[in-house]
């Protein structure tokens with residue numbers, strides 16, 4: 331069973347097939363919350379005093395203007411993410427007190443890397459994803475050197491009878507991405523055309539991220555769709571969700587939000603590309619972004635890249651509320 335250090339708790343997108351064997355990952359993440367109860371208590375008691383809590387209060391006042399647009403998650407169904415994992419909701423103030431990864435003056439860049447062979451559509455979607463992430467996180471995105479299967483030793487890849495050449499996500503994040511993280515980058519995200527696995531017997535997952543390790547990966551192998559718009563939306567959702575984990579933002583369990591955990595593709599498609607106000611406050615806190623400029627730029631991107639109407643509608647309504 332994969333052993334996880336406290337500071338390297340991983341957050342995963344997993345299909346139901348593998349959930350049981352992954353339980354230690356999520357159990358450790360839940361443990362992280364309780365182990366840091368002292369931090370959380372301090373955060374609550376010092377809300378009025380410490381500058382970071384005052385700043386979060388100000389940010390939340392901004393993001394809560396979008397409260398009229400937020401929707402509660404429907405009751406949990408059999409084999410959905412929340413059926414398997416009982417994660418606790420983290421408040422914005424708890425996040426501010428959790429020493430999250432944030433953008434700093436000397437590290438404002440996100441590094442994006444490709445793994446495996448991309449079709450021409452996927453190549454174009456990769457570039458759109460780089461542009462989208464730069465707006466979503468309001469930071470420059472640099473595209474790094476491509477990673478090939480030759481970068482993986484035989485012990486970190488396998489030929490799966492159903493899913494073809496499948497690479498080990500732990501080797502990728504720990505041995506390739508993290509050591510190759512430049513000093514001016516706050517995080518590195520890889521997009522893999524190959525299927526990924528975590529350990530023997532765990533061959534299917536959508537993503538794997540070190541929430542305090544600043545390195546993560548999504549696999550687009552199981553995101554394919556005959557409809558190009560659906561395929562692109564899935565890639566954007568997966569990449570932005572995992573990248574938000576790089577900023578130590580955990581799953582969202584109350585509201586329909588990009589940070590919802592997903593155990594299957596139905597949940598993946600239902601979960602929106604936008605963040606509900608609580609998670610958005612965390613993103614703004616970590617990136618120090620201007621919320622109005624961010625939302626305007628995302629609306630423009632949604633229009634010019636023909637993103638799904640529900641996302642464009644959300645951006646339009648959000649901008650109307652923010653500019654009131």
Ligand SMILES: [Zn+2]
Pocket residue numbers: 341342343571572575581590591
């Ligand atoms: Zn996740």
Ligand SMILES: [Zn+2]
Pocket residue numbers: 582583585586587588589590605606607608609610
């Ligand atoms: Zn959320």
